[in-house]
Amino acid sequence: MELPARLCGLWALLLCFADGGDAAPTETQPPVTNLSVSVENLCTVIWTWNPPEGASPNCSLWYFSHFGNKQDKKIAPETHRSKEVPLNERVCLQVGSQCSTNESDNPSILVEKCISPPEGDPESAVTELQCIWHNLSYMNCTWLPGRNTRPDTNYTLYYWHSSLGKILQCEDIYTAGQHIGCSFALTKLKDSSFDQHSVQVMVKDNAGKIRPSFNIVPLTSHVQPDPPHIKNLFFQHGDLYVLGKNPQNFYSRCLSYEVEFNNSQTETHYILSVEEPKCDNLEFEGNLEGTICFRVPGVFPDTLNTVRIRVKTNKFCYEDDKLWSNWSPAMSIGKKANPTFYITMLLIIPVIVAGAIIVLLLYLKRLKIIIFPPIPDPGKIFKEMFGDQNDDTLLQGALPTIPCGTPGIKLTTLWLRACAPTNSHPRGSSSAQGAVFNLSCGGRSPPSLAGLEELNQQPCG
Ligand SMILES: *[C@@H]1O[C@H](CO)[C@@H](O)[C@H](O)[C@H]1NC(C)=O
Ligand SMILES: *[C@@H]1O[C@H](CO)[C@@H](O)[C@H](O)[C@H]1NC(C)=O
Ligand SMILES: *[C@@H]1O[C@H](CO)[C@@H](O)[C@H](O)[C@H]1NC(C)=O
Ligand SMILES: *[C@@H]1O[C@H](CO)[C@@H](O)[C@H](O)[C@H]1NC(C)=O
Ligand SMILES: *[C@@H]1O[C@H](CO)[C@@H](O)[C@H](O)[C@H]1NC(C)=O
Ligand SMILES: *[C@@H]1O[C@H](CO)[C@@H](O)[C@H](O)[C@H]1NC(C)=O
Ligand SMILES: *[C@@H]1O[C@H](CO)[C@@H](O)[C@H](O)[C@H]1NC(C)=O
Numbered sequence: 001m002e003l004p005a006r007l008c009g010l011w012a013l014l015l016c017f018a019d020g021g022d023a024a025p026t027e028t029q030p031p032v033t034n035l036s037v038s039v040e041n042l043c044t045v046i047w048t049w050n051p052p053e054g055a056s057p058n059c060s061l062w063y064f065s066h067f068g069n070k071q072d073k074k075i076a077p078e079t080h081r082s083k084e085v086p087l088n089e090r091v092c093l094q095v096g097s098q099c100s101t102n103e104s105d106n107p108s109i110l111v112e113k114c115i116s117p118p119e120g121d122p123e124s125a126v127t128e129l130q131c132i133w134h135n136l137s138y139m140n141c142t143w144l145p146g147r148n149t150r151p152d153t154n155y156t157l158y159y160w161h162s163s164l165g166k167i168l169q170c171e172d173i174y175t176a177g178q179h180i181g182c183s184f185a186l187t188k189l190k191d192s193s194f195d196q197h198s199v200q201v202m203v204k205d206n207a208g209k210i211r212p213s214f215n216i217v218p219l220t221s222h223v224q225p226d227p228p229h230i231k232n233l234f235f236q237h238g239d240l241y242v243l244g245k246n247p248q249n250f251y252s253r254c255l256s257y258e259v260e261f262n263n264s265q266t267e268t269h270y271i272l273s274v275e276e277p278k279c280d281n282l283e284f285e286g287n288l289e290g291t292i293c294f295r296v297p298g299v300f301p302d303t304l305n306t307v308r309i310r311v312k313t314n315k316f317c318y319e320d321d322k323l324w325s326n327w328s329p330a331m332s333i334g335k336k337a338n339p340t341f342y343i344t345m346l347l348i349i350p351v352i353v354a355g356a357i358i359v360l361l362l363y364l365k366r367l368k369i370i371i372f373p374p375i376p377d378p379g380k381i382f383k384e385m386f387g388d389q390n391d392d393t394l395l396q397g398a399l400p401t402i403p404c405g406t407p408g409i410k411l412t413t414l415w416l417r418a419c420a421p422t423n424s425h426p427r428g429s430s431s432a433q434g435a436v437f438n439l440s441c442g443g444r445s446p447p448s449l450a451g452l453e454e455l456n457q458q459p460c461g
Contacts, residue, residue, distance in 0.1 A: 029097050029108035030054050032063065032079075037113045039087070041160045042167060042200040043214050045115055046082040047093045052108060059099035064107045068092040068114075075101050084198055086214040088125070090116045120211030123148040126155070126180075126203050131217045132323065135226040136188040136249040139217070141170070141201055142181040146210060154206045157182040161199045161219075188249060196220070221320040223313050225250050228257075228292065228325070233307060233333040240299040240333070241279060242307055244292045247325065252277055252292060254317035259294045260327065262306040272296065275314070306332045 030052035037047050051061055065081050066073040068091070074081065075098075085091045092114035096107035124146045131141040141157055157170040170182040186199065197219055204212035226247035234241055242259060246252060257274040277292035299305055308330040314321050 028106065029059070029099065031109045031111050032095050032097050035093075035095055035111045035113045037093070037115050039115065040082075042158060042202045043084050043086055043216055044082055044200070045085045045087070045091060046080060047095070047113055048080040049095055049111070050079065052097045055097065056099070062098050062101055063095055064098055064103070064110075065093055065095040068094075073103070075103060084200065084216050085115075086216050087115065087117050087212075088214055090114055118212050121148055122211060124210040125213045126210070127213075128179075129201065129203055129213050129215045131199070131201060131215065131222060133186065133217070133219065133223045134183075135247065136223060137185065138183050139186045139199060140181055140183040141203075141215075141217075142176070142179045143203055143213065144178060145180065149205075149210055153210060155180055155182075155203055156206055157184075157201060157203050159184060159199055159201045161186070162197045218319065220318055222323070223318055224323040225255065225311050225313065225325045227328045228309050228311050229328055230307060230309060230331040231291070233305075233331055235299070235301050235333070236283065238297075240296040240301075240305065240307070241282065242294040242296060242309065243284075243288075244277070244294075244309055244328070245290065246292055247311065250311070250313075251317075254313060255311045256314040256321065257292070257294070257309060257311050258324070259296060259307065259309050261296055261299070263300065263303055264306075265303045266300060301334055304332055304334045306330050 032049040032052055035047065035049040037045060039045055047065075049063075055061060060077075062075050062077055063079065064073070064075050067083070072083075081093060081095075083091075083093075092112050094110040094112045096110040098107040126143040126146050126149075129141065129143040131139050133139050139159075141159075143155075145151075145153065155173065157173070158167050159170060160167045168184070170184045172184065173180065173182045175181070199217045199219065201215050201217065202212050204210060228247055229245045230242060231245055232241075232243040240261075246255065257277055259272040259274060260269075261272065262269050272294065274294055277294055279293035279295050282288075282293060282295075294309070296307070308327045310325050310327045312321055312324045
């Protein structure tokens with residue numbers, strides 16, 4: 001008889017519960033009414049509601065609210081709640097009323113109101129919309145075009161923050177590779193609460209073809225400082241000291257530092273991470289006000305040392321600490337490489353070069369002889385042809401002196417007609433004497449007498 005016994009137990013439990021329920025004064029509250037939602041600026045979403053109808057007069061009304069997924073629970077007496085939300089996704093708020101500030105108090109039924117992202121193809125919206133606040137003086141926002149977009153889409157960026165009366169359009173659009181960007185001036189205000197705010201940005205196109213994209217940039221993060229500057233390097237008690245200056249707009253306590261140290265001769269390269277840029281026991285004549293100081297131990301003063309520094313924001317003042325500034329201009333100290341080495345090099349290099357040139361010239365001369373053998377003296381050939389003819393001055397003068405291979409001149413076959421002076425002819429012939437040579441380049445082919453007879457018929461000169 002197990003089952004009846006169990007059932008009895010169950011009944012007892014249920015009865016017990018019912019009794020307890022009756023005993024507790026759980027008067028359920030009526031729900032809030034007229035819950036509505038609206039958007040101000042670019043991404044300030046405001047929910048408003050009215051008090052419940054028929055609430056107990058003894059109840060001091062409180063409102064319990066949270067966003068979808070039970071995030072950001074809040075109990076407050078106001079009948080509105082706002083939040084900066086990048087409207088790329090649907091956001092819902094649930095609100096209920098209750099009579100105390102106690103969270104575990106039973107609130108009324110929760111009423112929900114949602115806000116949806118703007119209409120349009122989500123694939124057309126730009127992606128990776130992000131902004132960096134450079135030097136606390138200008139904001140650079142960049143993004144990538146969405147997948148479903150025409151390549152000639154003209155983008156516009158709008159921005160708003162609490163110090164502006166209205167939404168402004170960013171004018172300075174630029175492209176950097178695949179990314180598109182826009183930068184606008186944003187200077188840190190004296191108002192200390194400014195840092196607590198955010199900048200709301202929205203990117204859409206002029207034609208309204210793409211879905212707008214939103215981002216909210218908290219001013220306590222995404223800050224990239226300008227690089228610091230090195231003012232002085234010196235050795236003291238065997239340590240290297242680096243004196244520098246913070247980038248404008250930043251205090252030392254808000255920055256973390258890296259000191260890079262290079263020595264090309266000893267091939268040392270290391271990076272020193274520094275939180276507090278201060279040097280104790282430094283004997284320094286002069287004002288160290290506003291100066292940052294680093295001590296680099298283990299440096300050889302006899303060699304050339306190169307130093308540069310960079311900074312990033314730290315957790316004391318900012319929420320993220322990932323954006324390093326560029327490196328400062330490098331500064332060097334110490335002697336350059338051994339001067340005798342340079343002198344030796346200065347002497348040796350010209351000797352080597354001269355030797356190389358001589359070898360090259362000799363080689364070139366040999367090469368020239370191989371490729372272009374010398375032209376045989378055509379005067380000699382002429383002499384042979386005319387036997388005892390010895391007056392060859394005229395001929396010599398007429399002979400070509402163009403060497404083979406002269407650029408621009410193609411010397412393949414040259415017909416040369418030579419006239420011997422009639423008066424000196426041994427045979428006393430009154431007719432002009434002529435000779436025609438076929439001078440192949442290099443004189444390899446023997447002189448040809450072809451056409452000589454014909455030519456000889458014509459008067460010479
Ligand atoms: C809700 O809004 C309607 C119209 O705006 C108004 O008539 C009604 O009184 C409101 N309800 C409450 C409880 O304020
Ligand atoms: C409201 O409180 C008063 C006294 O504090 C009490 O007399 C009255 O019965 C209470 N009314 C209700 C509806 O609880
Ligand atoms: C809230 O209510 C619970 C029980 O309902 C009680 O134990 C707790 O003390 C209350 N807290 C406050 C702050 O009133
Ligand atoms: C950094 O900001 C300061 C003051 O806001 C300004 O004077 C300086 O020119 C800025 N530096 C650069 C590189 O823009
Ligand atoms: C920020 O924008 C300016 C102006 O368009 C540009 O010159 C600069 O290179 C940008 N800086 C970075 C880090 O992208
Ligand atoms: C973008 O602007 C250019 C020039 O202003 C224009 O020729 C082009 O058609 C525009 N693109 C779109 C998609 O409207
Ligand atoms: C120091 O050495 C590193 C590694 O060799 C190099 O990347 C860096 O550019 C050097 N820095 C300077 C200032 O020459």
